[in-house]
Amino acid sequence: MEITLNVNGQEHKVDVEPRTLLVYALRENCGLKGAHVGCDSSSCGVCTVVLDGKIPVKSCTMFAVQAEGHEITTIEGLGGGANLHPLQKAFHEQHGLQCGYCTPAMIMSSYALLQHNPDPSEDDIRRGLSGNLCRCTGYMNIVKAVQQAAADMRQPAEAAD
């Protein structure tokens, strides 16, 4: 099937089978390798991307054809290089990772969480990220990173008060 995926504000015309999972379309057809494949059982969350600006989805548990008509955001769409998103900056500064395999999804899931709850408690963060597994760390620095990013992202609004 010929479908059009809107990823990070860009249109990608791709030819996929109905059974093609979104994560493979992103990685192989769109060349965006930020969404990873981990567990093969919808458990680990390393394939998490964001739909329509605020809905986190496991892109291994959705067919690419179903993403047509939605705005998909992957880690590549948040920022990079000299223009890091506050979440990317915070994960770097707080060392919210070890091997990094879960990190893009951790950040995308955090991004969605902060859209719903801009000022989360530690418990809200731990609960909100409970669908994303990290097998290296104890989550301590991940939580700290999300707290830092939440504060950074709130700042403009608070400054305007």
Add this chain to the structure above:
Amino acid sequence: MFPASFDFYRAHSAEEAVSLLGEHGADSRILAGGQSLIPAMRYRLAQPTVLVDINQMQAANYITEENGELRIGATVRDSDLEFSDLIRTNYQLMSDVSDVVADPIVRFRGTLIGSLCHNDPSGDWPAAMLAARAKMIIQNKDGKRVVNADEFIVDSFTTAVEEGEMAVETIWPTPSKNTGASYQKIERKVGDYATAAAAVQLELNEDGTVKEAGIGITAVSYVALRVAEGEALLRGQKVTRNLIKAVAAEASKMADPIADGRGSAEYKKEVVGVLVAKGIMQSLERLGRKVEA
């Protein structure tokens, strides 16, 4: 693994979905949230040859309360329930369950009706459906029929939904002000199946005796079970410690769990009674009542 090949259709109304299911027969399936179906397809446990996607069916995305009933459409997601003020305020049992189904990401995609239709013997929603006396509206080419929870839940992964049919709406009675509820679940980690779980809903009379009781248990048999004997013990009675023990014993007696990494059969049989007891106690606490000595 990749799912086996299938043909993909988008339905924009229940009529269109039912017509597609009728045309393609037993190997066609509705695709709603897909959070159970897609993993099953990846493992090739399910190999439908036709999927009918209903996600764009806007008319199915509703939560409405009227005339003492809550009506929920086929595309309403667990997260819609989790973040709904109406559910949080008036539907304690549903609210409790929507906080602990799967994991937060899965809840953004998975649907209530999809979970009920999947009818996993370890699922959370079937137990809640039994305890809350919910119903399902099933549509086929000739029209609609209403099925209550006891008839809807047939066997492992099997419901009253027949070939060529679609579950289009679930109806949950609005609990009275004198109703307390609780969902008690033991899980090894977020996202795992329950080791055991119990859904309890108690409606009290003004004098504190039980007017109506609903108890559903899950992950302890081939299908979610309604603890009818326990409900009967509660009806008309003041809730005492001894009564709670007797009701818990009825739940344990019914349970016929299998041993797995989550626990031995003996453990699960015992613990499901404990969960029922805790559910009864929390239901009362939420009504500002204490267990009588």
